[in-house]
Amino acid sequence: xxxxxxxxxxxxxxxxxxxxxxxxxxxxxxxANPSAVVFPKTEDEVVQLxxxxxxxxxxxxxxGGRTGLSSAATATNKEVVVSFEKMNQILEFNETDQVIRxxxxxxxxxLINFAAxxxxxxxxxxxxxxxCQIGGNVATNAGGVRVLKYGMxxxxxxxxxxxxxxxxxxxxNKSLVKNxxxxxxxxLFVGSEGTLGFITEIELKVTRPQPNTTVLVVGLEKLADxxxxxxxxxxxxxxxxxxVFSNYSMNKVLEVMDLQKPFDSEAAFYxxxxxxxxxxxxxxxxxxxxxxxxxxxxxxxxxxxxSPTQAKNLWALRENVSESLSTKSPYRNDVSVRIPxxxxxxxxxxxxxxxxxxxxEVAWFGHIGDGNLHIDILKPDDxxxxxxxxxxxxxxxxxxxxxQKYQGSISAExxxxxxxxxxxxxxxxxxxxxxxKGIKKVFDPDNILNPGKIFDL
Numbered sequence: 001x002x003x004x005x006x007x008x009x010x011x012x013x014x015x016x017x018x019x020x021x022x023x024x025x026x027x028x029x030x031x032a033n034p035s036a037v038v039f040p041k042t043e044d045e046v047v048q049l050x051x052x053x054x055x056x057x058x059x060x061x062x063x064g065g066r067t068g069l070s071s072a073a074t075a076t077n078k079e080v081v082v083s084f085e086k087m088n089q090i091l092e093f094n095e096t097d098q099v100i101r102x103x104x105x106x107x108x109x110x111l112i113n114f115a116a117x118x119x120x121x122x123x124x125x126x127x128x129x130x131x132c133q134i135g136g137n138v139a140t141n142a143g144g145v146r147v148l149k150y151g152m153x154x155x156x157x158x159x160x161x162x163x164x165x166x167x168x169x170x171x172x173n174k175s176l177v178k179n180x181x182x183x184x185x186x187x188l189f190v191g192s193e194g195t196l197g198f199i200t201e202i203e204l205k206v207t208r209p210q211p212n213t214t215v216l217v218v219g220l221e222k223l224a225d226x227x228x229x230x231x232x233x234x235x236x237x238x239x240x241x242x243x244v245f246s247n248y249s250m251n252k253v254l255e256v257m258d259l260q261k262p263f264d265s266e267a268a269f270y271x272x273x274x275x276x277x278x279x280x281x282x283x284x285x286x287x288x289x290x291x292x293x294x295x296x297x298x299x300x301x302x303x304x305x306x307s308p309t310q311a312k313n314l315w316a317l318r319e320n321v322s323e324s325l326s327t328k329s330p331y332r333n334d335v336s337v338r339i340p341x342x343x344x345x346x347x348x349x350x351x352x353x354x355x356x357x358x359x360x361e362v363a364w365f366g367h368i369g370d371g372n373l374h375i376d377i378l379k380p381d382d383x384x385x386x387x388x389x390x391x392x393x394x395x396x397x398x399x400x401x402x403x404q405k406y407q408g409s410i411s412a413e414x415x416x417x418x419x420x421x422x423x424x425x426x427x428x429x430x431x432x433x434x435x436x437k438g439i440k441k442v443f444d445p446d447n448i449l450n451p452g453k454i455f456d457l
Contacts, residue, residue: 002056003036006080009048011039022083023075025068027332029389030418034061034075039086043163043200049082050167050198053448061450062194064104064136067128069332070417072140072193072453079451082198084135090114091201098206099158099175104135104199111204120206123150127319135199141191143413145319148369149240149276152413154190159203162189164196165444175203188439193415194450196443211276213240214286215311218293218302219267223343225298226271230339230368232298233273236289237282241274242369243318249363250317252324259316265301271368272318274311321365328378329385330363331392333399336371337408346373349402356398357391372412375399400426416454424455 006012013019014036023032035058040046053060059079066073075081088105098120102111109129115122126132126144136142138160142153150156159175172186173179189196220226230242247268253259262270275286286304293299305311337345346364353360361380366373377395379388400410404426411420411427424433437457440447447457 002052005052005056006036006038006049009038009052010041010045011086013037013039019081022063022066022081025066025071025073025417027069027071027074027417027419030071030074030076032075033078034081035078037063037081037083039083041086043161043169046082046163046198046200047167047169049080050163050165050448053080054165054167054446057446057448059448059451060198062135062139062198064133064139065107065128065131066136067132068136068140068417069334069414070411070419072415072417072450073136074418076418077452084133084198087135087200088133093118094175097158097175099203100206101159101201101203102134103201104133104138106134108132108134108137115206116209118206119209121209122156122204122206123210124153124156127322134202134204138190138199138202139192139194140413140415143367143370143372145241145243145367146274147367147372148242149238154187156205157186157190157202158205159201160186160189160199161201162197162199165446165449170197191415193417193453195440195453197449210240211278212280212282213311214275214277214282215305215314216271216273216275216286216290216302217262217314217317218271218273218290218299219263219265220269220271220299221267222298223269223346226269226368227340227343228296228298229271229273229293232293233275233289234369237285238276239273239369240276241272242367243272243365244368245270245272245318245321245365246363249321249325249365252363253317253320256324256327257316257320259313259320262303262314262317263301267301270317271299272314274315318365321363322374322376325363325376325378328361329388330376330378331389332377333375333396333410334366334412334414335373335375335399335403335408335410336412337373337403337406339368339371341406341408342368342371342373345402345406345408348405349375349399352398352402353395357395360395370412371408396420396423403427418453421453421455 023034061075063083084105087103092101
């Protein structure tokens with residue numbers, strides 16, 4: 001491998017600290033073992049890197065904010081990491097099209113703030129928005145808390161510039177609203193985890209600012225009633241988010257955060273609902289919905305935000321669950337099933353865990369509005385980390401078997417990467433996997449772009 005040649009293409013580092021930092025994502029399940037980290041600044045440099053990699057038969061691993069949890073951005077076998085953090089410019093705002101053109105290394109929160117400064121709204125709102133990058137969001141088809149109303153990242157990408165594994169430059173869709181000219185290659189790259197090509201520019205749609213919002217947190221005793229409340233509020237109001245978390249998860253937040261319980265009584269489950277409304281005061285819409293759910297016995301207590309500060313504090317009870325659980329070194333999974341199947345899915349999963357792994361301490365929470373649940377297994381204080389991860393990996397088959405039974409997805413929003421590729425068949429048929437492998441070979445004939453992620457060729 002001729003690293004000296006790479007140094008003539010773009011800024012390159014072989015420092016041990018950089019190899020460790022840029023060689024892995026947040027998952028920490030696989031060791032970082034890259035040979036170098038390269039920091040291109042232009043599309044021309046990306047093309048040259050791909051051409052060099054083809055000539056030298058060297059694998060390239062893309063790196064964004066590295067906030068993923070599936071090891072999709074982990075280099076384990078002397079690959080060269082391609083960091084896009086220096087390609088971080090907001091290039092253009094076309095107000096007529098309501099499209100912002102950016103480089104892949106733009107921090108997601110910076111894009112959200114830029115849109116707001118221009119009087120617009122970019123709705124992909126993630127817990128890691130302060131450090132994740134737009135290119136990574138596109139490569140994993142990120143979601144966030146408002147998928148219920150605003151959809152996934154795929155819904156907001158109007159154009160892409162990419163460099164394929166053959167070193168070809170493609171400009172996909174060109175931000176056209178209508179384009180009925182065959183296969184939609186743009187959407188093929190969204191969620192492909194860097195296995196088909198490197199994203200060098202992104203055109204993103206924005207929309208008018210979010211209207212007034214009101215946040216509710218309600219307590220429930222039965223998981224089935226979560227679905228009843230969700231259905232009733234969605235029928236009667238403009239619901240932009242619907243989040244669920246258990247009493248166990250909320251107590252973990254209260255242990256480590258300076259927050260108050262939403263109300264005095266305790267509940268088995270808590271549901272957070274965010275409603276959008278044009279009028280200043282939406283109490284005439286919200287109160288009857290709340291009262292009906294109370295009368296049906298679906299909820300037994302609740303609180304409705306009376307100010308932006310109170311709404312922010314209620315959101316914090318849900319948004320800080322993941323961070324609060326981090327003190328217990330959790331083994332994390334994110335899965336999805338159809339919304340009506342959530343109660344039966346959770347009950348069956350909890351039963352399976354109690355039978356096969358009775359010592360597991362499991363916290364779960366998620367996005368009811370899009371069927372996405374996060375399942376966190378917490379490490380016992382007296383258990384060795386290596387032993388804990390080994391045991392958790394063995395338990396994946398239990399979780400994914402239940403997912404498969406309910407025809408769900410083994411990965412709702414964090415991708416497959418290295419972590420879940422052995423279980424891809426639990427969500428995808430042999431025919432689908434064969435077709436995906438064929439697509440990979442078309443765009444990356446030498447298998448140099450993030451090889452070994454999603455599946456092995």
